[in-house]
Each structure stands twice: as structure tokens, then as C-alpha cells.
Amino acid sequence: MKQYDIDTIYHLVALMSATGEQNPQLAWKLNMGSLHNILEIAREQELTRLFWPSSIGVFGPSTPRTETPQETILLPTTIYGVTKVAGELLCNYYFHKYGVDVRSIRFPGIISSETPPGGGTTDYAVEIFYEALKRKRYTCFLDKDTVLPFLYMPDCIKATIDLMKTPLSQIKRHDGYNVTGTSFSPEELASEIMKHIPEFRWNYRPDFRQKIADSWPMSIDDSQSRQEWGWKPDYDLPSMTQDMLERLSRRFAEGKL
Numbered sequence: 001m002k003q004y005d006i007d008t009i010y011h012l013v014a015l016m017s018a019t020g021e022q023n024p025q026l027a028w029k030l031n032m033g034s035l036h037n038i039l040e041i042a043r044e045q046e047l048t049r050l051f052w053p054s055s056i057g058v059f060g061p062s063t064p065r066t067e068t069p070q071e072t073i074l075l076p077t078t079i080y081g082v083t084k085v086a087g088e089l090l091c092n093y094y095f096h097k098y099g100v101d102v103r104s105i106r107f108p109g110i111i112s113s114e115t116p117p118g119g120g121t122t123d124y125a126v127e128i129f130y131e132a133l134k135r136k137r138y139t140c141f142l143d144k145d146t147v148l149p150f151l152y153m154p155d156c157i158k159a160t161i162d163l164m165k166t167p168l169s170q171i172k173r174h175d176g177y178n179v180t181g182t183s184f185s186p187e188e189l190a191s192e193i194m195k196h197i198p199e200f201r202w203n204y205r206p207d208f209r210q211k212i213a214d215s216w217p218m219s220i221d222d223s224q225s226r227q228e229w230g231w232k233p234d235y236d237l238p239s240m241t242q243d244m245l246e247r248l249s250r251r252f253a254e255g256k257l
């Protein structure tokens with residue numbers, strides 16, 4: 001930090017929701033330990049700005065599931081969610097106690113064409129693209145009508161950078177801002193992919209991740225982010241699907257996947 005004169009950190013480390021349930025002790029240690037370390041560094045070094053991602057994992061079965069408000073019940077049933085609620089509180093504390101300018105977004109499921117996801121409940125929405133292109137078949141680990149909120153990576157990056165660029169005087173929250181792109185079910189995503197790959201077939205074999213998905217919101221009210229720092233997504237389900245398939249097809253053709 002001192003040697004390179006670092007003024008901003010994006011601290012993205014975490015064990016995700018599904019992997020967290022396999023090893024809750026490690027999830028707590030890693031997610032909270034690393035955040036605490038970074039907050040301490042930010043305090044000691046008087047860092048200009050720190051970003052830490054929160055998640056829809058902060059919500060639980062008693063949270064309203066549609067248009068989930070910014071301020072609502074936060075009683076998650078996964079250890080991942082517990083670390084995200086505790087993390088939000090710790091960030092807020094460091095801001096008020098020490099003036100650490102930490103900012104955070106409650107990310108929904110993230111879909112990227114570049115990096116395969118690992119250990120999340122929303123991972124199906126990336127796996128399905130690879131399998132549709134490779135084998136024209138996919139077995140989904142969530143049930144067909146499980147609606148969850150998602151964000152395409154270009155929107156995710158835009159949201160993060162826009163939030164970080166906003167003057168401190170406009171930032172009212174240092175816990176986690178609600179942000180969403182578009183909500184859909186596995187059946188809706190698969191049908192959208194089939195418009196591009198007509199031979200694509202899929203079925204469902206829900207596993208332990210179904211319970212996690214059922215405890216999360218179906219849609220998110222992100223109006224505070226829209227008002228305070230101008231959040232607005234560029235992609236919806238059709239444009240995200242088309243872009244994912246174009247990018248992944250190119251990499252397949254080049255032998256890079």
C-alpha cells in the first residue's frame with residue numbers, strides 16, 4: 001500500500017452462497033476476516049475509497065420477495081448472507097466511526113462471458129450458456145420457475161465504477177445499495193437461448209441450492225441507487241443473451257474455450 005501509493009481498493013474476495021453452506025466456518029473466517037483486514041488498512045493508510053460487494057444474499061425468507069425495498073428485513077438463512085449483513089454493518093460502522101469512505105452494492109446474480117462463476121446459487125445462468133453451445137443440453141440445479149434478479153457483467157462494472165466516481169456528498173449509504181438488471185427464471189432464460197440455438201434442450205434436477213434461491217428476492221427495488229447516483233442498466237434478458245452467445249461463440253471458434 002505504502003510502496004505503490006494505492007488510494008483505492010476493490011475488495012472482491014468471498015466464499016459464495018453454495019460453497020459457504022459446505023463450509024460455514026471457512027466462509028465466516030474468509031469473508032469477515034478479509035473485510036476486516038481491508039477496513040483496518042483503509043483506516044490506517046487513510047485510503048481515499050474502498051469498494052466491497054454485498055449481495056442479495058442479505059435477504060431471507062421473511063423479506064418481501066418482490067420489488068424488495070432498500071430498507072427491509074435482513075434475516076438471511078445462509079452463512080454467506082450472514083457475512084454480507086455483518087459486512088454491511090461493519091462498513092457502515094467504519095464510515096461513521098473513522099470516516100473510511102467505503103461503498104457497497106447488493107449484487108444480484110452476475111452473468112459474465114469472461115470468467116466462469118464459482119460456488120454461487122445463481123451460477124446456473126452462466127453454466128447454461130456454455131452447455132448450450134458445447135452440448136446443446138443442460139440440466140439445471142434450480143427448478144424451472146425460480147425467478148431471481150440478475151445483472152450482466154458490463155452493467156455490473158458500470159454500476160461499480162459509477163458508484164465509486166460519485167462525490168461523497170451524494171452518497172447517503174455506506175452499507176449496501178440495492179441494484180438490479182433484470183429478473184428471470186431458468187425456463188425463461190433457456191427459452192431465450194433456444195431462440196438462437198433451436199436444437200437446445202434442457203431439464204431440471206433441483207438440489208440443495210433450491211432452498212437458498214427460494215429464500216432470496218425475485219425482484220429488487222433499486223430506486224434509491226437510480227436517484228442518488230444515476231444507476232440505470234443497459235441490458236435486458238434478450239440483449240444480454242445475444243451478447244453472451246456472440247462472445248462465447250467467438251471464443252469457442254477461436255479454440256479458447
Ligand code: SER
Pocket residue numbers: 016017018054055056057080107108109110119120121122123
Ligand atoms: N451470485 C451470488 C450467489 O449465488 C449471490 O450474491 O451466491
